[in-house]
Amino acid sequence: MSVFQQVLIGPLKDIGSNPAFFGEVVIGGILAGMLYSLVALGFVLIFKASGVFNFAQGVMVLFAALTLVGLIERGAGVWVALAATALVMIVLAFAIERAVLRPLVNQPQIILFMATIGLNFFLEGFGEMLWGANVKKLDVGIPDRSFMAAGMQINQLELSAGGIAAILVVVLAIFFQKTRIGRALRAVADDHEAALSIGIPLKTIWVVVWSVAGLVAIVAGIMWGAKSGVQFSLSLIALKALPVLILGGFESVPGAIVGGLIIGVGEKIGEVYWGPLVGGAIENWFAYVLALAFLLIRPQGLFGEKIIERV
């Protein structure tokens, strides 16, 4: 068989010979993509409002999940633990604004980026000190069995995660478009100085946006924690969000969602049908290849704003 046949015809034949399985791969990709989007959303929110690439977003997911499971383990009910975790993430946002962002206002973006690297290691160590390094089971009552539909096996947990991510996006869209604070956030994102000149308080905006990113981190932490248990490798899921951000643009909420779906479906199809040709395990780098291919066509990402600078 020629290389052309092996690389193109073989996998396509394979897809055509079992469409139900192909459907399962696509659905699996969509649901995994929604989970990537959840993590990417946290990055987008902070970048949109402050231009800061928050290196600590992955650890924020971990910290939120650790706090939630830690409280549940100590006897708190799920809803009480959720509320308390939300409170902790809001307090954390205040602390970050006061101790990290405020002293560095007007510094170059790279300095703020470096500060988030420091924040990343601090939160990781602090989380470990508070809650320990053991693997913890996170059970918030979402069923985790699979069921069959039209010859396809679908996982209930992933389906729930997809649904919750969709609801979260709608809520965020309403928050950004329809509320006063949301409009202020967009104004800050467009132009810091112009926003300040019309009286929008930058410090408040930063607290709000870090709080919202913290709340999104709780949702992402629950979904990923339910999948793999709450453990320190949870912070590495940030790596899964990067190709989503490259593809969807760093400033676009819909971009994070659509980007997540494209990456999720693309990497699953790539791994299942083309992976065996090269010994497998192409999923991780295939996502980046896919994102880079899009980048060549739209450097600002799918939904990113085109940068036009007068020279």
Add this chain to the structure above:
Amino acid sequence: MISKRFVVVAVALALALGPLASAVLAQGPSIFIPLLVYRTGPYAPSGIPNANGFQDYFNLLNERDGGINGVKIAVEECETQYDTKQGVECYERLKSKAVLINPYSTGITYQLIPKAPGDKVVVHSMGYGMTASADGRYFPWVFNFPMTYWSQASSFVKYVGAQEGGLEKLKGKKIVHIFHNSPYGKEANPTLETLAKAHGFELTLLAVDHPGQEQKATWLQVRRINPDWIYLSGWGVMNGVAVKEAAGIGYKMDRLVGNWWSGSESDVIPAGDGAKGYKSMTFHAPGAGFKVHQDVIKHVYDKGKGAAKKEALGEVYHNRGMINAMLNAEAIRTAMAKYNLKTAPTGEQVRWGFENLDLTEAQLDKLGMKGMIRPLKVSCENHEGNGLAAVQQWDGKQWKVVSDWIEPMRNVVRPKLEEAAVQEGGEKLKYAKRDCSKEK
């Protein structure tokens, strides 16, 4: 009045010199054993119980027996975060005082193997590391007893054969190997491929990239292949996710068998009840029902010197850490007996002790570990010893051994191992082959 600057300098000096002071205290007429540990980072859930097991056993020897033959053991931990670069830095920092090292990472082991002969430091990679180094004729300073990855993989196939009613019944069966896409994860592949040809089973190799948090594509392929058995060579979060995915697609859990780095408590916790029935290979028994545990409680924990919580005694990795420490100690004891020492042995003497270790049932009984691990004999040619494997199963609350001890297919493994030793030791590292008949 004390100035602010003075306080800052004093605190900085205290922080900087504190570890040095403890290292100085650790010196003296004691046997110094550095511990490369990973108590932080993504692999900490596996690293912590292992490190605690080491600490508890060495503490037991110091508290109960005054050390080994009256010479105290001094340990110093160095944090690697399971990172090869950090592990090599730890080794370089501690090697001048060390006579042996347990790298606790296949990646670190590979880096230390070429350094060991020059530094006269024994490398003991217990059940991990480079399989080829079990040929002591090429690798005099490296030991991987009680078993290697290849022996383990052959024991797995033997177990599956027994479950199916004989090795001849494997013909036409489908076995999938899901492995961590790293040198560690790939170690079992050549043995499985050889055995697939020999016994006619259909082998599919599915690699999972680090860290293995997302494995949907792998398990979609498993669904399509519908294998009779799955062998899992995972690490860290990859194991928990794999067990959970298997439960999620309704795979028969008693046909999913992890290797011995995929069978701890932290690997089954995320899947909850779904993990019931999951099996893994092992070379020692789990549980805290051995005499050595009573001794640890009496001489270490009751004195408030325990490294872990008392409830953690008997966990798979805590037991493994204790067994690793025991094997180190017994090799040192062997060396001290040979050279009639009342002081700490040198690296070369310890190497002799490792190579001539003969751990009998009677000695294991004396140590309170009878039944916890099989007797073991190491030789100049054979640095993996004559260890046996077993299969343990998770019942939802604890691991329990569910098989007899399994003899690896040494007739298959040893020739391949010797071929690999020629390549890795003779050709790559330019080591000369020792004539073991001339060694005493």
